[in-house]
Amino acid sequence: MREDCPSATAMRVAMRRAAHQILDDPKIFDDPLALRILGLDNESASPSGQEVSDQTPIERGLRSFLAVRSRYAEDELHTAVRRSVHQYVVLGAGLDTFAFRNPYPEDVLHVFEVDHPNTQNWKRACLENASIPIPGTLTFSPVDFETRTLEEGLRETGFNSAGSAFFSWLGVTQYLSSEAVFSTLQFVASLPAGSTIVFDYTITPSLLNPVAREVFERLAHRVALAGEPFRSTFDPSRLKNRLQDMGFGQIEDLSRRELNGRYYQNRPDQLRDGGFARVMNARVF
Ligand SMILES: C[S@@+](CC[C@H](N)C(=O)[O-])C[C@H]1O[C@@H](n2cnc3c(N)ncnc32)[C@H](O)[C@@H]1O
Numbered sequence: 001m002r003e004d005c006p007s008a009t010a011m012r013v014a015m016r017r018a019a020h021q022i023l024d025d026p027k028i029f030d031d032p033l034a035l036r037i038l039g040l041d042n043e044s045a046s047p048s049g050q051e052v053s054d055q056t057p058i059e060r061g062l063r064s065f066l067a068v069r070s071r072y073a074e075d076e077l078h079t080a081v082r083r084s085v086h087q088y089v090v091l092g093a094g095l096d097t098f099a100f101r102n103p104y105p106e107d108v109l110h111v112f113e114v115d116h117p118n119t120q121n122w123k124r125a126c127l128e129n130a131s132i133p134i135p136g137t138l139t140f141s142p143v144d145f146e147t148r149t150l151e152e153g154l155r156e157t158g159f160n161s162a163g164s165a166f167f168s169w170l171g172v173t174q175y176l177s178s179e180a181v182f183s184t185l186q187f188v189a190s191l192p193a194g195s196t197i198v199f200d201y202t203i204t205p206s207l208l209n210p211v212a213r214e215v216f217e218r219l220a221h222r223v224a225l226a227g228e229p230f231r232s233t234f235d236p237s238r239l240k241n242r243l244q245d246m247g248f249g250q251i252e253d254l255s256r257r258e259l260n261g262r263y264y265q266n267r268p269d270q271l272r273d274g275g276f277a278r279v280m281n282a283r284v285f
Helices: 008-023 057-082 117-129 150-156 178-189 210-225 236-246 256-263
Strands: 087-091 110-115 138-142 166-169 196-202 248-254 277-284
Touching: 008 057, 057 166, 057 196, 057 210, 057 256, 057 277, 110 117, 110 150, 117 138, 138 150, 150 178, 178 236, 178 277, 236 248, 236 277, 248 256, 256 277
Parallel strands: 087 110, 087 166, 110 138, 166 196
Antiparallel strands: 196 277, 248 277
């Protein structure tokens, strides 16, 4: 991402999560703060021409993927809490709002939001403008994945490496060098058993079917124009092998079809993930 400003893609993703709240029925990801953190409400988000109301097939497919990856990550987080995981690390948090809707008390779940310092400073301003208070159960951990290790950034802000943790990393691996991706994954793999990471990743374009490849190319063009070009794509089977080599013992790699089957069945509006990414769930044994 650009050195001198917050992430433009974080804003775009947040706009689509907000759009999901007002355009899609039923919602599969219910986020009562999605509009508010952007300074929007149902009325102000409605006018045509705004990105939030775009209903083209590519836009609907993308929005449904962004909604489903957040829903899946939070479903898995709640399962981890039931397994007595007490730390949640939101990597590349952008305008994710879980920390401000966290239903658990401090002794059950503490949240760490890790992000590039520029994006994190901007998020703090958005929160202030929207009068959303920062709860005591949240710690901000500024980290540029390309120049600092996650371990260092978390250690300095009170993360307990002797305890297990749940990590989400949504919409970020695409924008990082593969070195930064694997060093972050290696750190998670070094944590105690039960630690888990859910992340999405973009499939190597040569492995995509022509339709998905076309969508990939259009989006790659758009994000490059925004100053955040895609830098890493992955071959699913190689990525899975690499995670196993790192020490992850339980790995689930969800395809578009599996996500649609789980979350987008029998909808009158035919909303479904139409993208080119997958969601990985890897747990340390
Ligand atoms: C597409 S946004 C996704 C935000 C959020 N996860 C969501 O789903 O709304 C990408 C995020 O990755 C973060 N990011 C990109 N490059 C980064 C880097 N080198 N170090 C830390 N964060 C980075 C951006 O600041 C931004 O928050």
